[in-house]
Amino acid sequence: xxxxxxxxxxxxxxxxxxxxxxxxxxxxxxxxxxxxxxxxxxxxxxxxxxxxxxxxxxxxxxxxxxxxxxxxxxxxxxxxxxxxxxxxxxxxxxxxxxxxxxxxxxxxxxxxxxxxxxxxxxxxxxxxxxxxxxxxxxxxxxxxxxxxxxxxxxxxxxxxxxxxxxxxxxxxxxxxxxxxxxxxxxxxxxxxxxxxxxxxxxxxxxxxxxxxxxxxxxxxxxxxxxxxxxxxxxxxxxxxxxxxxxxxxxxxxxxxxxxxxxxxxxxxxxxx
Amino acid sequence: xxxxxxxxxxxxxxxxxxxxxxxxxxxxxxxxxxxxxxxxxxxxxxxxxxxxxxxxxxxxxxxxxxxxxxxxxxxxxxxxxxxxxxxxxxxxxxxxxxxxxxxxxxxxxxxxxxxxxxxxxxxxxxxxxxxxxxxxxxxxxxxxxxxxxxxxxxxxxxxxxxxxx
Numbered sequence: 001x002x003x004x005x006x007x008x009x010x011x012x013x014x015x016x017x018x019x020x021x022x023x024x025x026x027x028x029x030x031x032x033x034x035x036x037x038x039x040x041x042x043x044x045x046x047x048x049x050x051x052x053x054x055x056x057x058x059x060x061x062x063x064x065x066x067x068x069x070x071x072x073x074x075x076x077x078x079x080x081x082x083x084x085x086x087x088x089x090x091x092x093x094x095x096x097x098x099x100x101x102x103x104x105x106x107x108x109x110x111x112x113x114x115x116x117x118x119x120x121x122x123x124x125x126x127x128x129x130x131x132x133x134x135x136x137x138x139x140x141x142x143x144x145x146x147x148x149x150x151x152x153x154x155x156x157x158x159x160x161x162x163x164x165x166x167x168x169x170x171x172x173x174x175x176x177x178x179x180x181x182x183x184x185x186x187x188x189x190x191x192x193x194x195x196x197x198x199x200x201x202x203x204x205x206x207x208x209x210x211x212x213x214x215x216x217x218x219x220x221x222x223x224x225x226x227x228x229x230x231x232x233x234x235x236x237x238x239x240x241x242x243x244x245x246x247x248x249x250x251x252x253x254x255x256x257x258x259x260x261x262x263x264x265x266x267x268x269x270x271x272x
Numbered sequence: 273x274x275x276x277x278x279x280x281x282x283x284x285x286x287x288x289x290x291x292x293x294x295x296x297x298x299x300x301x302x303x304x305x306x307x308x309x310x311x312x313x314x315x316x317x318x319x320x321x322x323x324x325x326x327x328x329x330x331x332x333x334x335x336x337x338x339x340x341x342x343x344x345x346x347x348x349x350x351x352x353x354x355x356x357x358x359x360x361x362x363x364x365x366x367x368x369x370x371x372x373x374x375x376x377x378x379x380x381x382x383x384x385x386x387x388x389x390x391x392x393x394x395x396x397x398x399x400x401x402x403x404x405x406x407x408x409x410x411x412x413x414x415x416x417x418x419x420x421x422x423x424x425x426x427x428x429x430x431x432x433x434x435x436x437x
Contacts (some may be wrong), residue, residue, distance in 0.1 A: 013358075016325030020332035020354040027339070027347030028393065035346035042340045050296045051341075057300040065301075115300070116342040117309040117412070119387040119404050120394045123344035153343075160343060167395070188397070255305055 036153040036160070043126075044155035051114065051158050055128035058112035062259070073144070106224070107264040109133045113257055114158070122255040123166040125149070129262060132156040138222060140263045146228035146251030147171065147216060148260055159262075163254035164197060164229075173199065173229050174217040180206055181217055184229055184248060187236070197230055197248040204242050208232050214248060224263060283430040284321065287423065288314045306411040308419040309383055311338065315353060316382045316420070319360035321433060331357025335386075345394035352389035356382045370433055372421055379420035380413035387412075 027035065043051055062070070095102060111129035115121060129135055131154045141148040141161045149163035162169060170185045182201040202208060212232045218225025230248040237245050295310035302308075315334040319327035335353030339346050360382055367374055387409040391401050424431055 013323055013325030013328070017328040017354070017358050020328045021351065024332065024335070024347050024351035024354055027336070027350055028345070030346060032346075035343060039340040039343045039346065047337065047340060050292075053293070054296040054300055057297045061301050114341075115305070116338060117299075117307065117311070118338050118342055118344070118349055119391050119409060120344040120348070120396070121305070121342050123394075124342050126341050166344065 039160070040153045040155050043158055048157070051126070051128075054114045055112055055158070058114060058128060058258070062112065066258075107134065109135055109262045109264060111135075111159075111260055111262055113260060115258075122253075123163055124152075125161045125163055125254060125257075125260075127151075127159045127161055127260065127262070128157070130154045130157045130159045134264050135159050135262050136264070136266075139265055140216075140223045140227065141260050142227055142263065143252040143257040143260050145253075145257075146230065147223065148252045148254055148257060150222060151262065161260070164250055164252075165254055171223055171229065172217045172219040173214045175208060175232075176213040176215055180208055181219075182246075184214065187247070196233070197250050198236060199232065199246040199248050200243070202244045202246060204238065204244055206244075208244075208246055210234050222265075224265060280430070283427075284318070287427050287430060288318060291317075291423070305408055306415055308416040309412060310416075310419065312353070312356075312383055312386060313379055313416055313420050313423070315357055316360055316379055317423070317431065319357045320364050320378065321431075322361055324358050324361040327357040327361030328354050329357075331355070345390070348390045348393035349386075351393055352386045355389060356386045359385070372424065375424050376417040376421050380410075380417035383413040383416045384409055 030038070092102070109129050111127040111133075114126040114128055116126065125141075125148070127135075127141070135151055135154050137151055137154060139151045141150060141163075147164065149161045149166070149169060151159050152162045153160040164171075164184070165186055167186060167188075170183055172181070173184050174181045180202055182199045184197045184199050187196045187198045199208070199214060210232050214229045214232065216223040216225060216227040216229060228251050230250040233247040233249045235244055236247045239245065291310045291314040295314075299307050299310060311334050315330050318330045322330065331353035332350050334357075335350035338349040338353070360378060363378070384405070388401075388405060391404055396404070
């Protein structure tokens, strides 16, 4: 190889490197909506075969390795469901007495979580069900343990959920006894290993005992009322004598959850 | 291009195709966040057999794929894998990766460096960086290196590095 040829090869290498770095930085600077749209288009076209392949692998794994666990969970659910007709009748009677409207019913879609290998994977999950199954942007995602997040992007056979670990996540919540309301959001500076949320907006004069369960309040219209979010772990900080911020241990772990349910509530416009 | 060189490239492409299929079909059976990153391994295998520019493009494509499949911070994976791919190819001039231990070190180092750059580009806080880079990422780097060594040994005739490439 001549010297000039070697130099031109080295120059072309540098050009390719700078081009790739520039494209990467441009991708990072894209508005969220554009990035999600681009990713969604590629997932639905060029990457559709690999998403299909991984979804099949997850389903195989579930059917082969988790059959006993699923059977036990089904038995427990069947046992718990035996008391439901009585509760529903009682609930309808009480609602009738108070002249309350009945709750809007919504469907549910089960989906496999197609975990990836990146270090920030717990912030956004790829799910094996999409618009073809009725999934729409803004639908809440829950696991058997509690709230996982909400759908931010869908294509025909897959969708992406933003989890509670994502810095943009927030949800309106209420304590189980209904005495206090607030907003939960990820703890700034906490890693996925810390697995913590913050309950903000609680007046200084009010106190939430450690161990209290926190549920979605249903106020913002994104999450239906009553989805378990987490348990109070203690006071994180006090804001100048007018607000207490509590640490919350979430019930669901996005990094480990393998199956989720997507609530088919109405589509929600996400301002991102 | 000689017939021998073309055949070697075809065999490398076959190994890469097997790794990509395994990444999406076999890896999901390992229910853990420390499961080996076979896409990254495939990229490193290409990178140490290519010119730095080609390795940077391969890294960019693998990183972009990761970003598309898990868009927590779009572009961070592409940036990280581009840098790792380029450095892996550039490093070939410094240390010749024909030794198994050197190969394993390259694979593990690549996964660790990729994760470091992704976390930094994603705005991870200091304790998240520490927790990930000292606990989870090293284990994932080790599992990836282990699988990489098995692949290199199993396909040693196909993956032999030639100095004239």
